[in-house]
Amino acid sequence: MQFFRLSLIAASIMTLTACNKGGETQSADASAPAAESELIVKIGSANPLTGPFAHWGRDSDNGVILAVEEANAEGVTLGGKKVRFEVMSEDDQADPKTATQVAQRFLDAGVNGIVGHLTSGATIPASRIYSDAGLPMVAASVTSPKFTQQGYSNTFRIIANDTQQGDALAKFAVADLKAKNIAIIDDRTTYGQGLADDFAKAVQAAGGKVVKREYTTNNASDFMAILTAIKGANPDLVFYGGMDAQAGPMVKQMQKIGIKAAFMGADGVNTAEFIKLAGTAAEGVYSSSAGASKDVMPGYASFNERFNTRFKGEVQAYAPYTYDATRVLISAMKRADSAEPAKYLPELPKTQLDGITGTIAFDAKGDIKQGLVTLYQLKDGKWQTVAAPAKSAASAAQ
Incomplete structure (x- = not known):
């Protein structure tokens, strides 16, 4: 500092x-x-x-x-x-x-x-x-x-804040990743649900479509039922509003049942712990941080x-x-x-x-007067920046 x-x-x-x-x-x-x-x-x-x-x-x-x-x-x-x-x-x-x-x-x-x-x-x-x-x-x-x-x-x-994160992630998903059909899961917490709601609104504003919305909890470890339902909707991308403790097992189970869609989370996923929990299934996952890299x-x-x-x-x-x-x-x-x-x-x-x-x-x-949001992808076992921090006034984002 x-x-x-x-x-x-x-x-x-x-x-x-x-x-x-x-x-x-x-x-x-x-x-x-x-x-x-x-x-x-x-x-x-x-x-x-x-x-x-x-x-x-x-x-x-x-x-x-x-x-x-x-x-x-x-x-x-x-x-x-x-x-x-x-x-x-x-x-x-x-x-x-x-x-x-x-x-x-x-x-x-x-x-x-x-x-x-x-x-x-x-x-x-x-x-x-x-x-x-x-x-x-x-x-x-x-x-x-x-x-x-x-x-x-x-x-x-x-x-x-999450309005800024949701907006940045949604724009990147639709414009850069060309994901038009998106499934959303959240953990029903203040953080997870709020983030997922903001992301869903921003997806629609960017021209994408939410094809499936599912819910879990921040104590869950088995996601097979909701992932099976999501697989039937054939999304281009699955977004999770929640933390690494659930996101890690979730991507493993996506891989197990053959969901080929990209996976995206926010700052709750952007950790070294997620990499440990997800193993090889972590490769290619997208996330964000509510700040500079x-x-x-x-x-x-x-x-x-x-x-x-x-x-x-x-x-x-x-x-x-x-x-x-x-x-x-x-x-x-x-x-x-x-x-x-x-x-x-x-x-x-x-x-x-x-x-x-x-x-x-x-x-x-x-x-904070100017909030930063940075986007990442997990490559070769490390979180790597894929979009430089963008400044936006926090008050305007709300």
Whole structure:
């Protein structure tokens, strides 16, 4: 990230400890008592840390942790006091009900700001609780347009939305891939269904035809019945609104029953995990990301090196965005010279930050002013860019 060009200083990164029921508080030294002049500032990080989406959640949580550790190494002061940032990590299981319980735990713990939640379905119900409390939240992976259409003054998003993704994917499918007859499947979640709806509208606007619409769940593993129905419609392309945990087995089963149509998903499919789950059936699949590709992110190379050094693992998807989201919160606190939500919240709409993921500034709704959508195809076991990022105003897309 251009905002903080810091090397991770090993001596400043101490042991992480778990301290709250259902969550973990991470800090430079969470077990040490605070000095009398030291100010503890808690950042809430909400993600699915268990279950089928845990690889996404851990990745996103690690982005927050890295940002906090680097801020602690820098030595931030607020109101004349040295700050020790801590990360309170909570497992929302990508479940709306659990997410509201997590939100209440954050409030009870007195957190100063929220990064998350990972999924739209978990974020939207939790966001009302944060709004009522006046607690700032910056979403790094929430793509449902509904998130910022609620009219809350405390919610911000640093990534493009599903209206933009659906439009870009549909235009590419119809114009570039020449797919005229398209079948659509979604997982009935806020994210999956919303994305599929936006994609369907954009297909029709581009001159394509939706020949079949089927539904599954985000816990399913057997898709043979719906795929058999789709095979009878003889589509040119099958689009899936959902996550990699279902998309991987789905393309395997498509191959098994002889569906020759191309397969396309969105950012929920664009992961290394999808490649593992789909095996050889993954080859040729199309997807998108609601942001720039890693090879053109302005600060990705340095971030990736630091991330791999710290966590000994590959970035899955949203760690660069949660890193930037955390920096957005910290930057607003620094400008306000306070971590009190009521004092630094007015600074968030003024954000002008050159981040790892690109330039971050917000419109009146809290959306990133110019969202990017990049399209990919899986070739030789790797996601490769097939359409360069296109900028479009987030407010106009809604």
